[in-house]
Structure formats: C-alpha cells, structure tokens
Amino acid sequence: MIRKTLIAAGALALLAGTSLVPAHAAERKETYKLMELFAEVFEKVRSDYVEPVNDEELIEAALNGMLTSLDPHSSYLNPKNSRDMDINTKGEFGGLGIEVTMEQGWVKVVSPIDDTPAFRAGMQPGDFITHLDGEPVQGLTLSEAVDRMRGPVNTDIKLTVRRVGAEPFDVKLTRAVIRIQTVRSHAEGNIGYIRITQFSQSTHGDLVKHMAELKKSIGKDIAGFVIDLRNNPGGLLDQAIAVSDDFLDKGEIVSTRSRKAEDTQRFNARAGDIADGLPLVVLINDGSASASEIVAGALQDHRRALLLGSRSFGKGSVQTLIQLPGHGSMRLTTARYYTPSGRSIQAVGIEPDIKVLQAKVEPIAVPERERRAEAHLRGALANPDAPNGKEDKKAAPQGKATPEPEPEDADGKPAPVVIKLGDPTQDYQMARALDLIRGLSLYRAPAN
Structure with a gap:
C-alpha cells in the first residue's frame, strides 16, 4: 500500500507540475485517494489480466481516456502520433486523403481532400468506414485506425463504407503521397x-x-x-x-x-x-x-x-x-x-x-x-x-x-x-x- 501511495502521489505531482506540499490540504487528500485508486487498478490489470500487458500502452490509454472524456478534440499523442501531427500541419503526408473523426466506434469521414485517392473514389463527407481490409474498426482508437489506413505508397487497402440511404459497399484505394x-x-x-x-x-x-x-x-x-x-x-x-x-x-x-x-x-x-x-x-x-x-x-x-x-x-x-x-x-x-x-x-x-x-x-x-x-x-x-x-x-x-x-x-x-x-x-x-x-x-x- 505504501508503494501504491507513492506512485499515486508522484503521479499527481508530475501531472500538476508542483511540489507535494498541498495548497488545499483536504482537496489534495481526496485527490491522492483517487490517484491511489488508479495505481491499484493499474497493478491489478498488470498482475491479473488474462494476457500480458504493456505498461507503456496502459498508461497511454489512460492518458488518452482522461483527455478524450473532456471533449472530442482533446487527446494524448504518443511520440509517433505527435510527429504525424507535425507532418499534417506542414501539408504533406502519406495516406488516402481523408479527414476523419470517430463516432459510435466507427471512423467517420469529415471531408475528402481534393485530388487525392479518396476524393477520386467518390468518398463523401458523412460516410462511415466500418472495416479496413475486412477487419472491423470498432475497438480501435482513431489513431490506430488512421495508422492502418496509412502505409507504403502504391499499396492498396479496401474500405467498407456505410452511407445514408445506401447498402454497405467496398472501396479499393491505392495509397499515395498526399501533398496538400x-x-x-x-x-x-x-x-x-x-x-x-x-x-x-x-x-x-x-x-x-x-x-x-x-x-x-x-x-x-x-x-x-x-x-x-x-x-x-x-x-x-x-x-x-x-x-x-x-x-x-x-x-x-x-x-x-x-x-x-x-x-x-x-x-x-x-x-x-x-x-x-x-x-x-x-x-x-x-x-x-x-x-x-x-x-x-x-x-x-x-x-x-x-x-x-x-x-x-x-x-x-x-x-x-x-x-x-x-x-x-x-x-x-x-x-x-x-x-x-x-x-x-x-x-x-x-x-x-x-x-x-x-x-x-x-x-x-x-x-x-x-x-x-x-x-x-x-x-x-x-x-x-x-x-x-x-x-x-x-x-x-x-x-x-x-x-x-x-x-x-x-x-x-x-x-x-x-x-x-x-x-x-x-x-x-x-x-x-x-x-x-x-x-x-x-x-x-x-x-x-
């Protein structure tokens, strides 16, 4: 229990960017208890989950869950995703050419980017992507789904699409360098x-x-x-x-x-x-x-x-x-x-x-x-x-x-x-x- 309390208190100090001296003792004490709960759940998952788990992935998932629960636009970006963000803002990246978000566990197209594989294939705003190469996207995070859609130039991927008023259909796209x-x-x-x-x-x-x-x-x-x-x-x-x-x-x-x-x-x-x-x-x-x-x-x-x-x-x-x-x-x-x-x-x-x-x-x-x-x-x-x-x-x-x-x-x-x-x-x-x-x-x- 001492070890877990130290983990919780240390994590709180790291997140807050302050010392462990509480400004409001009662409020901080309650926060320490909640951090201790987090540490206890973390230890239980590590020791008792049916398969071995990666500590880094667990922490990243916890951070992302905390941020995405605030609003749809807050999120944690691991080093790879952070680099991808830098690439996107510079206007060049590899992929299919679609702006996407996540809704109800499916990838939803916000907008196809002009003159890209997705645009030329007729992808439309509001389309839901339900499968990638036959594998369901439900259960994936948005960043995981995006990673799967990206890949080497001139390789193909099959998207299963649901569109309002139409039966689900497949679209085969060839990845390209997207220079926006x-x-x-x-x-x-x-x-x-x-x-x-x-x-x-x-x-x-x-x-x-x-x-x-x-x-x-x-x-x-x-x-x-x-x-x-x-x-x-x-x-x-x-x-x-x-x-x-x-x-x-x-x-x-x-x-x-x-x-x-x-x-x-x-x-x-x-x-x-x-x-x-x-x-x-x-x-x-x-x-x-x-x-x-x-x-x-x-x-x-x-x-x-x-x-x-x-x-x-x-x-x-x-x-x-x-x-x-x-x-x-x-x-x-x-x-x-x-x-x-x-x-x-x-x-x-x-x-x-x-x-x-x-x-x-x-x-x-x-x-x-x-x-x-x-x-x-x-x-x-x-x-x-x-x-x-x-x-x-x-x-x-x-x-x-x-x-x-x-x-x-x-x-x-x-x-x-x-x-x-x-x-x-x-x-x-x-x-x-x-x-x-x-x-x-x-x-x-x-x-x-």
Missing part, C-alpha cells in the same frame, strides 16, 4: 474563384500568390472573388487570422477566452485588403469547421463578405499542442473563440447570409438528423451563449425538396454522386455565388 495544395484558383470570366481546403503553414502565402495571379490574368475588369471554404475542416489558428487579415483593413478578427480572464487574447487586422475592396462571396457548408469558421465569422461580422451556402459545423474551441518532452504531446482544449461581434459559434455554427442548398437539378434535401455538426459529437463543449448550450436539434430540416433517384452502378447499388466543387455547370452553390458577385458588381458600377 491548400489553395487553388481559376478565373470564371471576370470573377476570381479561390478554394481553400485547409489551413496549413503555407496557406496565407499561397493565397497571396493566387490572388496576385488572378488579378493579373483577369485584368482591370475583375468584378470580385468567390472564396470557397466548403468542406474545409480547419487547421492552424495563425493562418486563419492571417487569411482574415488579408481582406480586412481594420478591426478585430477573433478573440480567444480561456478559464482565466487575464488570458483573453484579441487579434486585430492591419491596414491592407488584397482584394482591393472588390465584392467577396464566401461559400460555407456543414463541412466548414474551426479555422474556416473564424475566417467566415470575421468577414461576415465586418460585412466584408456575404456568406452563401448552408450552416457551418460549429467548432468554436481552440486546442493547444503541449509538448511532453520524451513522451509526445497532448492536444488540450484551452479556450473558446469568439467572432468580432462577440458571439460564440460553438455547437451552433455560422448561418450564411444567403442559404443555398447544394443541388444536382433540384436541391438535395438533408434531414436535420443527418447534418454534420459539432453539437452532434459525443462530449462536445456547450455554447455559453445558447439557452441550452447547443443548437436546437429539433430545428426544421434545411430543405424539403425530394432528391432525384440516385444513379446505380453495375451491381445495382447507388453510385456515388460526386459534384466537382468550383465548376458552375455542376456546382449549384458556386453558380449562385457567381450570380451574386455579378449583381454586386453592377450595383457598385458608377453611373454614366
């Missing part, structure tokens, strides 16, 4: 189209280059820009701030507020608008999360851009990557962020100024229960400004139109419907954004 080009652009007549797929270290610099190229290629008759943030899962906070600053001359971009009032941070725009004050339309949908919501919220609150599309995901929290020397790192939710008007979008998302559903010929109705949202994640943080902390899950569906019958593949199963984002002949939201820019441009044109 976070910014893409092209001209649509006299309108510049810019798609930002995520916020990595190069996003701000790439955006500036693409804007300059568009202005040069279109010339003095340029009418405005469409900024596409659909299915953008987020990324680095500093890049979201820099991108927002690119289009704002002054004012607050975002503020972050943690437990301590003195830790509040406010980020303000500097003079200079790389769009030269031309009309902006920002496209968002329920795959637009985190950093992309910071950009959308800032431009909306300052009335610098009109938002078009559907309600965003609603991830209004900030995660800090805390290094644990020799032991990887921990990703901890340390603050909520607020748009310039002071609103938290946590679990409620950002409503577009003009709601336009994606469509083929008719709007594709998405029942509210099927809409992706932060509020639907188990353990999601509450919104401090909402009456019940979260969005109204009984809200009316976003559309009433009946979709066309899905096309079928050779086996008689529904074939994936892949809309090429940014192509106005296929992308209904994009076509409406172009119409809006043209209208705004006519309104701004001086009278002769």
Whole structure:
C-alpha cells in the first residue's frame, strides 16, 4: 500500500507540475485517494489480466481516456502520433486523403481532400468506414485506425463504407503521397474563384500568390472573388487570422477566452485588403469547421463578405499542442473563440447570409438528423451563449425538396454522386455565388 501511495502521489505531482506540499490540504487528500485508486487498478490489470500487458500502452490509454472524456478534440499523442501531427500541419503526408473523426466506434469521414485517392473514389463527407481490409474498426482508437489506413505508397487497402440511404459497399484505394495544395484558383470570366481546403503553414502565402495571379490574368475588369471554404475542416489558428487579415483593413478578427480572464487574447487586422475592396462571396457548408469558421465569422461580422451556402459545423474551441518532452504531446482544449461581434459559434455554427442548398437539378434535401455538426459529437463543449448550450436539434430540416433517384452502378447499388466543387455547370452553390458577385458588381458600377 505504501508503494501504491507513492506512485499515486508522484503521479499527481508530475501531472500538476508542483511540489507535494498541498495548497488545499483536504482537496489534495481526496485527490491522492483517487490517484491511489488508479495505481491499484493499474497493478491489478498488470498482475491479473488474462494476457500480458504493456505498461507503456496502459498508461497511454489512460492518458488518452482522461483527455478524450473532456471533449472530442482533446487527446494524448504518443511520440509517433505527435510527429504525424507535425507532418499534417506542414501539408504533406502519406495516406488516402481523408479527414476523419470517430463516432459510435466507427471512423467517420469529415471531408475528402481534393485530388487525392479518396476524393477520386467518390468518398463523401458523412460516410462511415466500418472495416479496413475486412477487419472491423470498432475497438480501435482513431489513431490506430488512421495508422492502418496509412502505409507504403502504391499499396492498396479496401474500405467498407456505410452511407445514408445506401447498402454497405467496398472501396479499393491505392495509397499515395498526399501533398496538400491548400489553395487553388481559376478565373470564371471576370470573377476570381479561390478554394481553400485547409489551413496549413503555407496557406496565407499561397493565397497571396493566387490572388496576385488572378488579378493579373483577369485584368482591370475583375468584378470580385468567390472564396470557397466548403468542406474545409480547419487547421492552424495563425493562418486563419492571417487569411482574415488579408481582406480586412481594420478591426478585430477573433478573440480567444480561456478559464482565466487575464488570458483573453484579441487579434486585430492591419491596414491592407488584397482584394482591393472588390465584392467577396464566401461559400460555407456543414463541412466548414474551426479555422474556416473564424475566417467566415470575421468577414461576415465586418460585412466584408456575404456568406452563401448552408450552416457551418460549429467548432468554436481552440486546442493547444503541449509538448511532453520524451513522451509526445497532448492536444488540450484551452479556450473558446469568439467572432468580432462577440458571439460564440460553438455547437451552433455560422448561418450564411444567403442559404443555398447544394443541388444536382433540384436541391438535395438533408434531414436535420443527418447534418454534420459539432453539437452532434459525443462530449462536445456547450455554447455559453445558447439557452441550452447547443443548437436546437429539433430545428426544421434545411430543405424539403425530394432528391432525384440516385444513379446505380453495375451491381445495382447507388453510385456515388460526386459534384466537382468550383465548376458552375455542376456546382449549384458556386453558380449562385457567381450570380451574386455579378449583381454586386453592377450595383457598385458608377453611373454614366
């Protein structure tokens, strides 16, 4: 018992980063008892579990369990996963090209990354991956499932996918080196189209280059820009701030507020608008999360851009990557962020100024229960400004139109419907954004 108490007290001191002298003796005494319970369970597992167990794996699992119980975005990253995180933020990694999360024990697709094996195979946001090469993913952690999906370039993996309204089907993908080009652009007549797929270290610099190229290629008759943030899962906070600053001359971009009032941070725009004050339309949908919501919220609150599309995901929290020397790192939710008007979008998302559903010929109705949202994640943080902390899950569906019958593949199963984002002949939201820019441009044109 003495040994276990020492383990517990030592572990508490390590976690707290303080000495063993208690600031509040009674409170610390109770905490010591709980740490002793942990030590006792740990010893029982080591000695009595049906198979030998690895001490390091047990501790890692305990740390990850503690953090993931707080909210869906906090977690422990062992040294390997911590290195993978660094690779992802730099914008290059090996794999299939899908942003994923874990829901109900299955891997859920948040968004396929443009021009990757997963994107070309027709993987869609909201798809559930239930098996990897015939092995069920239930029982795996998210990091374990991701590790299995990654592998040597040019090797194959079979994913079993469940999609709403379709029978389970298999998708065979060939792994590739995923080099994320976070910014893409092209001209649509006299309108510049810019798609930002995520916020990595190069996003701000790439955006500036693409804007300059568009202005040069279109010339003095340029009418405005469409900024596409659909299915953008987020990324680095500093890049979201820099991108927002690119289009704002002054004012607050975002503020972050943690437990301590003195830790509040406010980020303000500097003079200079790389769009030269031309009309902006920002496209968002329920795959637009985190950093992309910071950009959308800032431009909306300052009335610098009109938002078009559907309600965003609603991830209004900030995660800090805390290094644990020799032991990887921990990703901890340390603050909520607020748009310039002071609103938290946590679990409620950002409503577009003009709601336009994606469509083929008719709007594709998405029942509210099927809409992706932060509020639907188990353990999601509450919104401090909402009456019940979260969005109204009984809200009316976003559309009433009946979709066309899905096309079928050779086996008689529904074939994936892949809309090429940014192509106005296929992308209904994009076509409406172009119409809006043209209208705004006519309104701004001086009278002769």
